[in-house]
Amino acid sequence: MKFFTNIRVRFSDLDAMGHVNNAVYFNYTEEARIDYFNKIIGQRHDWKKFGVLLVHNEINYLRPVHLGDELQCGIKTEKIGNKSIHCSFAFRVKTGADSYTTCSTGHFTLVCFDNVAQKTAPMPAEWKKKFESFEKV
Numbered sequence: 001m002k003f004f005t006n007i008r009v010r011f012s013d014l015d016a017m018g019h020v021n022n023a024v025y026f027n028y029t030e031e032a033r034i035d036y037f038n039k040i041i042g043q044r045h046d047w048k049k050f051g052v053l054l055v056h057n058e059i060n061y062l063r064p065v066h067l068g069d070e071l072q073c074g075i076k077t078e079k080i081g082n083k084s085i086h087c088s089f090a091f092r093v094k095t096g097a098d099s100y101t102t103c104s105t106g107h108f109t110l111v112c113f114d115n116v117a118q119k120t121a122p123m124p125a126e127w128k129k130k131f132e133s134f135e136k137v
Contacts, residue, residue, distance in 0.1 A: 001074035001076045001077065001088075002076070002089060002135075003035075003036055003039065003074060003075050003076065003134075004072045004073065004074040005031070005032045005035040005072065005073055005074075006070075006071070006072055007028045007031065007032065007073050007091070008068055008071075009065060009066070009068070009069055009071055010031035010067075010094070011067060013067075014066075014067060017064075018066060018067075018082075019064035019065055019066050020064070020066070021066040022061060023060075024092075025059055025061075025091065025104060026057060026059070028071075028073055028091070029059075029089055029106070029108065031055070031073070032073035032074075032075055032089065033075060033087075033108075033110075035043075035098060036075045039134075040127075040130050040131055040134050041091070041127060041130060044102050047115075048115055049114075049115055049116055050112070050113070050114055050115060050116075050121070051112075051113055051115060052085065052111065052112055052113060053110065053111050053113045053120075054086075054108060054109075054110055054112040054114070055062040055109050055110065055111050056101075056107075056108060056109040057106070057108045057109075058107055059104055059105070060104060060105050060106055061103075061104050062102060062103050062104055062105065063093075063101065063102075063103045063104075064091060064103070065091070065103050067096075069093045070093060070094035071091060071092070071093055071103075072091070072092050072093075072094070072100070073089060073090070073091050073100070074089060074090045074091075074092065075087055075088070075089045076088050076089075076108070076135060077131050077134075077135045080123065080128055080131055080132065081123075082122055082123065083112050083120050083121065083122055083123060084109055084110065084111050084112070085110045085112075085123070085131070086104070086107065086108075086109050086125075087108055087109075087110070088107045089105070089106055089107065089108065089109060090102055090105045090106075091103050091104045092136060105122070112124075112127075129130050
């Protein structure tokens with residue numbers, strides 16, 4: 001993965017065991033996905049007119065994350081369909097100057113959605129070019 005974004009672990013993200021609650025990872029993934037799309041599509045896109053809907057989200061937990069951990073989420077587009085984008089993601093914790101340990105992995109599927117017409121729509125050709133250029137898919 002060549003895209004990573006830093007995730008801030010907050011005290012309110014922890015469960016009774018003192019590690020990040022499993023459901024919070026999906027919020028973290030959403031934050032990373034916004035950063036990822038801003039990098040590839042650009043921040044000036046009008047998401048109220050045309051955007052994406054999350055239709056599938058799956059995660060595998062490998063090790064706990066604690067308050068104070070330096071956490072990052074990486075995202076990679078694996079496949080681009082006519083209307084969909086299939087991505088993998090990984091969370092990693094910094095363990096040294098240039099070393100990280102993977103703490104969870106997963107994947108999600110997004111479908112392009114025309115908010116004005118209220119229906120799924122083909123992916124814009126411009127988007128497809130940008131994702132393919134960034135990821136070399």
